[in-house]
Amino acid sequence: MLHLNSACRYFYYNGTADFRxxxxxxxxxxxxxxxxNVLSGDVFIFIGRRGNKIKLLQWDSDGFxx
Numbered sequence: 385m386l387h388l389n390s391a392c393r394y395f396y397y398n399g400t401a402d403f404r405x406x407x408x409x410x411x412x413x414x415x416x417x418x419x420x421n422v423l424s425g426d427v428f429i430f431i432g433r434r435g436n437k438i439k440l441l442q443w444d445s446d447g448f449x450x
Contacts, residue, residue, distance in 0.1 A: 386427070386442050386449045393426040401430035403437060407448035410441050 397413060405413075410430060414422040422428070428441040442449045 385444070386440060387444065388427060388440075392442075393424075394429060395420060395426060396429045397431070400433045400435075401439065403430075403432045403439065407441060407450045410439065410450070411448065414441065 395414075395418060397418060399417075401410065401413065410428070411422040413430075414420050414428050418428070420426065420428070422441070423443045425443055430439045430441070432438070439450060
């Protein structure tokens with residue numbers, strides 16, 4: 385479950401993400417292109433190619449929430 389609050393840091397992926405990717409594919413973008421630690425509990429924001437869909441990715445103690 386996503387835990388969104390003011391204590392979280394939010395990072396926006398400046399590009400379009402392939403929404404066929406799941407949590408592990410998007411976590412690769414976070415590590416390799418954004419140079420961030422995906423396991424930090426921060427929230428990572430991705431926008432689809434057309435700009436009409438959004439995905440949020442966050443790690444919690446049980447795994448990824450998407």
